[in-house]
Amino acid sequence: MTEKTHKPRIAVLFGGRSSEHAVSCVTAVGVMGAIDRQKYDVVPVGISKNGQWVLAGQETERWQITADSLPEVDPAAQAVALHSNGAGTELVSSAPGEIPQLLGEVDVVFPLLHGPFGEDGTVQGLLELADIRYVGSGVLASAVGMDKEYMKIIFSSAGLRVYPYQVIRENEWRRSRSAVLARVEELGWPVFVKPARAGSSMGISKVDGPEQLEAAIEFAREYDPKVIVEAAVSGREVECAVLQGRDGAPTRTSFPGEVVTSGDHSFYDFEAKYVAGSGTSLSCPAELPDAAIKEIRRAAAKAFEAIDAEGLSRVDFFYTPEGEVVINEINTLPGFTPRSMYPQMWAASGMSYPELVEELIQLALSRKTGLR
Structure with missing residues (x-):
């Protein structure tokens, strides 16, 4: 086997299907700007909100969060896929109706996907199956x-x-809402109502009394059918x-x-x-x-x-x-x-x-x- 002579190639993976898509985009441009280009090749791979994997740009201004707008991966960009060839991992174009083109080997994936369908072990499992090295925790720890x-x-x-908390699952919320509300009230006030599997403070409410509780739970459920309510510390x-x-x-x-x-x-x-x-x-x-x-x-x-x-x-x-x-x-x-x-x-x-x-x-x- 011949020894590799190319610089290690880092595929920076960002965007994703979760509510934290924009945060992931901002994170990626910061990391890409910090990677030593004399030492590594960098390939930005974006995942659109509908799950399309594409080659993405690295323009800093394109990926900023402002009070008026959030960045988003363009699903119409060149589609790509990671492919394991038995000896390594390759990045290939995957446009419908076209012959796949080899875009180069990938040595490490740097996942910068926040929230479900990225940070939760799902992408990590895909990379494990393909024997691809990646930055960060494995499947179990991520989940x-x-x-x-x-x-x-x-x-x-x-x-x-840990402080006291209550978990609200979708079935019990549908079946016995009054019992769930009563159980949560035992935590005292105020409480924090959160999606159980989201981050970046998405869907979180501080609730000061029972009159606000049901609306806060419904708001959290917009992000995750499973909700956690925590006693305030x-x-x-x-x-x-x-x-x-x-x-x-x-x-x-x-x-x-x-x-x-x-x-x-x-x-x-x-x-x-x-x-x-x-x-x-x-x-x-x-x-x-x-x-x-x-x-x-x-x-x-x-x-x-x-x-x-x-x-x-x-x-x-x-x-x-x-x-x-x-x-x-x-x-x-x-x-x-x-x-x-x-x-x-x-x-x-x-x-x-x-x-x-x-x-x-x-x-x-x-x-x-x-x-x-």
Whole structure:
């Protein structure tokens, strides 16, 4: 077998069918801009909202979120597919009525798909079947990290503290709505009503009383038929970035950062996260006692390992006035725009955005395919 002489080719996969399509587009353009083009070839592959895989452009201005518009992958662009040839993985054109054309080998896929049908283990399963190396967590960890119910079950089993919550499934909501509402009221007020399998604060409502509850559940159900309702935590929102260790080395954690919202944002909603000038900032390192910082970093690494995550994750906590650390959730594919909390925390901890992207690519290149 002849040795490869081309630069490693990275297929950056973004867009997707979930409600977080636009966030994925913004994330992708940030990552593509940070990849060292002297070292790697980069192929942008977009997935349209209807599931079409296409060659996408890399123009920065095309993929920005503004208060008035959201970016979207064009389904009419050149259709492509990943093809395993037994010796490697190739990217081929797949336009109907045309002979498929080889567009080059792919060494690593960098999935930047947020939400269902991308972050939840579905795309990871496809890549596993094709023996394609990729950045980030595998099938199980991705699925658990997407589903807030099972995530909390595993966290509790690992000895991490979670706050009370209730899960509402579609059948019981249709069958016994009054009983569901009564059960949720036992959590007290306020509560947060969320789609169980969505991110980027999509479909979330803060509910201060029973008169708002039913509408909030219906709003969450627009994003996911399965809904989770969480008791509100009186505490500061603190996050910690996690990075897999190299060659079996211990899991790495950043300094914790604190999300600071202002203006009209009563919680960390979509606009606060992604629209420039929305009055949101990150304080990193967070102004916390040394013991609390140590505990947050320990708990973040434990959460990462509890779900068997790989590559990267962001773990979110509440730090209560009593000094308790309560885990909220893990995100196995956190927002990765230059202003996102994950890269900002690593920057404050001594690893720049390009260095972080390079580290994730190297982790993916070095791991074996198949069962790990």
